[in-house]
Amino acid sequence: MSTQPLRQPGNDDRTGDHSPKISLNGFFSPRSIAVVGASETSYWGRNIFRNLTAQGFEGRIVPVNPKRQTIFGIPCIASLRDLTEPVDLVYIATPTDTVGAVLDDAASVGIRHAVIIAAGFGESGAHDRQLELQEKAAAHGITILGPNCPGFVNIAQRVSAYGQEIPAGMKSGNVSIVLQSGALATVIMKLACTHGIGVSKLICMGNEAIVDTADVIEHLIADSETRVIAMFAEQFRNGRRFLELARQALVAGKAIVVLKAGRTPEGQKAALAHTGAVAGDEAVVDAALRQVGVARVRSLEELLITAGLFASGVHIKGARMGAVTASGGACDIIADRASDEGLELPAFAPETKKALSEYLPTFATVQNPLDTAAVDTLRDTGTAAVPMDVVAEIVSRDPNIDFVLYLGFNVVPQTRPDDAEADKQAARMIHVRDMLDASPIAIVPVSLSCMEVGPFAREIYDANRIFMLGGIEFGITALGHCVRWQKACDAARVAAKIEPPAPVIAPGNSRKGPWSEHSGRKLLEANGVPLVPAELVSSAQDAVAAAGRLGYPVVLKICAAEIAHKSDIGGVALNLHTAEAVRDAYERVAAAGRSVNGAHVEGVLVSPMRPRGVELFAGVTIDPSFGPTLAVGLGGIWIETLKDVSLRVLPVTQDDIQSMLRSLRASPLLDGARGGPKVDIAKAAAAIHRIAQASLSLGDQLQAFEINPLWCLEDKVEALDVLIVTE
């Protein structure tokens, strides 16, 4: 283990894509743990022993405390140096200023894994202290979780190095939880208990001085005990690495569910104060997560309920839902929520309608969502099943439906019923289990509200491996996530990896900073971007000649890298209809260029004027976490005043760009609303794709890349102006 690669210290932001990876093999399943600063009285020091005991940890625990003989009856040693054989992990619960010495001790006896609870490092501004810690970790070859970290819980393997309380009744399962805020661990574990969600590991990240969130995600994607990763995140320090991991997770069929703080400026401010993180562009985060099928949730409840649905292993093959309920009111709410989440409620097939009409009371309305009209009080199946089970089974055979939302469980009592009733319920659940197993499509049991499941119900559900989705509100949100994730999974499996283009050397340009329009046009041209014709001229006479070739009316623009806002200095002349107008305009424009100090004027660009069309905007900027990001929108007020813009992290496909254009609020204008000009969306998307590729061809030099406007009229698409900045 001493050859384990560790990152170099001092690289605190670590946004590079090629940091050496940290292996976490064995980190979360130590068979021997030393606790330095062990105590029977302190909150943290006490909890770690209590937790290990409650979990039934069968390995070796070594308390370390020079002032005590035993802790909770276990013999104490004074220092790690007194260990006779190394332990797998050391849990360091001593004050901030002692941590370094403890790490020296740990290294001296060959310990390779550590959790550090003490705060007072980078999170409180003590960056030097954190740097020192990173250097020590590298020098000693110790992998560290923390500092400022309560540790981790491994439910499946009954071992924790964790200084907070673990709620009683945690179930082992395949959800692993990663938290950038340790104080949320308790409520999250309680929610898992309440909803019968089995947990594999819960890992608090602390300051991420050595091991960071991406390392843990990477480990969990490879972890056979993890099917779902549920995260609370305050920041993605290396967004591009996270995206790459999320793509791997999709291919591996593992779901990632994220509650990311900072949806709003206020939330970003709060997250900043908590971690000292740099706020990225929240709209980019949102776009990026959607691109890689990460389910972004907005509440703790939604986080757990969504993770629970994924963990149940149910296969939701599409968006067409059949809903079976005992309440007309529930049907209404389901229909509204389904619409919110993009789920469909198709009409039942004729054979389903017929079967339902025969089975349900005459006063029932046979439609989707279905109110079973008190059928449970009016019929008897003669088996352990209730009549609603029969109804759910009929609906599950409907060819128009991808899955069944089944609200047939509101009869299960909160409190334990008498034995006869309990036996009846238990027998029914066995039947339900069989029904779920035999069904050709997923039947998803859902409760009416997220608070309905009591201990007795929990017991019989668990006994039959029935995951009861927590209420219509969160349940339908979770199903929406599931449908979108399944789609992303399918796409990820068939999609060829989109490779960024090879760098193109733009002819005639090697400068840094803003480029002249002429240089920019050359790069666009080399990348096949359709451009309005233009000629660069240096005299009024040449301008007139060019206008003659290009066709009147024309536009003249001053061309110099230093003059980005040409109109502001009088460097643009529009709508010139005659040779005379061109001549006059040339003199004015050229003079305007000469008036700018330090500008290297390359000449004047002559282009034909284009008639009124739709003016799009396509720009690429560099997000500090996610890298090159494409923005598209309509130009003018749409993008500048109304912020109607669609974003995606590059690279993207032409199909992606079509979806981006379609998702704009102003998208009806692309279709020629009210007799306006129309856009050929496929052609526009192809041009924007080339623009994106052109921007990527600049590699790490790319700073900003903007085509504004990209003029579109029917099947004509042309870039009318370009602004490129490199560094």
Next chain:
Amino acid sequence: MSTQPLRQPGNDDRTGDHSPKISLNGFFSPRSIAVVGASETSYWGRNIFRNLTAQGFEGRIVPVNPKRQTIFGIPCIASLRDLTEPVDLVYIATPTDTVGAVLDDAASVGIRHAVIIAAGFGESGAHDRQLELQEKAAAHGITILGPNCPGFVNIAQRVSAYGQEIPAGMKSGNVSIVLQSGALATVIMKLACTHGIGVSKLICMGNEAIVDTADVIEHLIADSETRVIAMFAEQFRNGRRFLELARQALVAGKAIVVLKAGRTPEGQKAALAHTGAVAGDEAVVDAALRQVGVARVRSLEELLITAGLFASGVHIKGARMGAVTASGGACDIIADRASDEGLELPAFAPETKKALSEYLPTFATVQNPLDTAAVDTLRDTGTAAVPMDVVAEIVSRDPNIDFVLYLGFNVVPQTRPDDAEADKQAARMIHVRDMLDASPIAIVPVSLSCMEVGPFAREIYDANRIFMLGGIEFGITALGHCVRWQKACDAARVAAKIEPPAPVIAPGNSRKGPWSEHSGRKLLEANGVPLVPAELVSSAQDAVAAAGRLGYPVVLKICAAEIAHKSDIGGVALNLHTAEAVRDAYERVAAAGRSVNGAHVEGVLVSPMRPRGVELFAGVTIDPSFGPTLAVGLGGIWIETLKDVSLRVLPVTQDDIQSMLRSLRASPLLDGARGGPKVDIAKAAAAIHRIAQASLSLGDQLQAFEINPLWCLEDKVEALDVLIVTE
């Protein structure tokens, strides 16, 4: 009681404002109940006895069943006619076709109140049967809840006429629940139990053949035992009456919380199938509820949690929140959610910052929302209070804050702790109660998630009258509702009632159907709406003369009531700069008018052309439930393609109209975004207010009223065209 006014039968839609009102005095607190169709075995027949027994009903119960001697040990009679003295209410649990005869029996022995459980009336299309029932009720003077109705529960007075199960542990309190779907009653009562919310009455509405939802709301507003009305609604049959009641509720300081189905077209379809209701315009419902301070929620959980917060009697005096938590992660989530709900998180005052810095650990970041940085594990108050209580108290004295969101309760165990710990927790809750009582502003205890409160916690909260708001997600939504409601309450108390204007007879017009523009202009003029000047002429010569007076360029428009779409037939000539152009145009426009069969051409309108400005749209339409409704927006693509429109039910104030304009997505365009023309919002609002008044002056004849465009440029506002339709 026989003089009690009842509505006339047969008036099934009853949208008129002046239906006689139904008194429900005594209906929900009968001291004697007869149950016809009583049974020990049927679901409904059994539950009613079980419920009354469980509630400890001390009045008289008379089972009615000709086939039995006793039911559950209570002597049975064969028919209501065998009663020796009348009962207060009869619960009719017999089949549909026997209901009429039972009502005859009931009338013969002087019974005035009935609940009918049987379905198979209007809801299943049997409108004749429902009409018959209404006639019988009127003839007998019997007030009926139902049919198709499981009845009502009165928790406070321990009496129910209710055929479904009442969950154990219901607490008495001041929330009354009104349901247009009886099947949701159970889950709603369970949610009330879980959240420790006390209920006064729960009333299922059934088909509303006699007593309708508005009658019940009116009763509950007057009911001293009700502070909050929580509703599940599928439709507002008489929206205007509901609005009037909601205003009364505001003035009375009672909150109404509504989960209204049909937010989406899919939800409307489902609600339609359930009730046969006619779908109104959902956008109008939404606007109307907002206008009268009704809290519209979107889930069952939000319904109960919001009602619970209102019921707790907490006074949230403004939107400025101070948040105290034990978790940085919770701070992030709170900040995001506060932003969603329009709550503010102002910086703490210097004296608060100072006090907090002194009390909290040095590594704590003193800001709002506040993470108390494990202060509970590091300090001891020496009293029953925990250190976080001290922190909450410090924040509650901050002058910048209107209320404190207090998340200091996540330490309360789910399961009952040992006695010493239980005593400690109980003692702390007494301290918390005192702190809440002594605080100058509301301190609102909130749990991290909506599922956290277990039976032991419930017990000590209840013992100290502490309402624990259910989780950050729903809790902050509820607080947002509370802040908006308080504002609406304050406004309702100071606002003079907005009286609709007296009808104005438009000079020279008495026709039905569409009006000519000229007639429309006269009505606008009489109501003081600013208009573009116009002259009605009948010859080319007069047109030229008018143009001379009005100033060139001018526009000519054919004027005839029958020609609504003037441009389509060539009846408009724009931008005429010379007398010759006017002469030519007159002939063309007049000819176009003559070509329309049956059109009574009044002449040709000459108006000056207006330069480019912002074109607004102001229209009034009649919503089938809520009546005259004002729509404002920007004209052209904004209203037609992008549906960017703001709605309010009339009457409204000029301030309301300013808010409507400000709420448009396109509102930056009113401020002259990107150098465009500007609008004087106050002047535009004043003009639109006069337009609204003009529309109301037509009284019940009003069908449609549209000013498109209302031209605005700086401080100039003019109606350029008008379309009025009466019937």
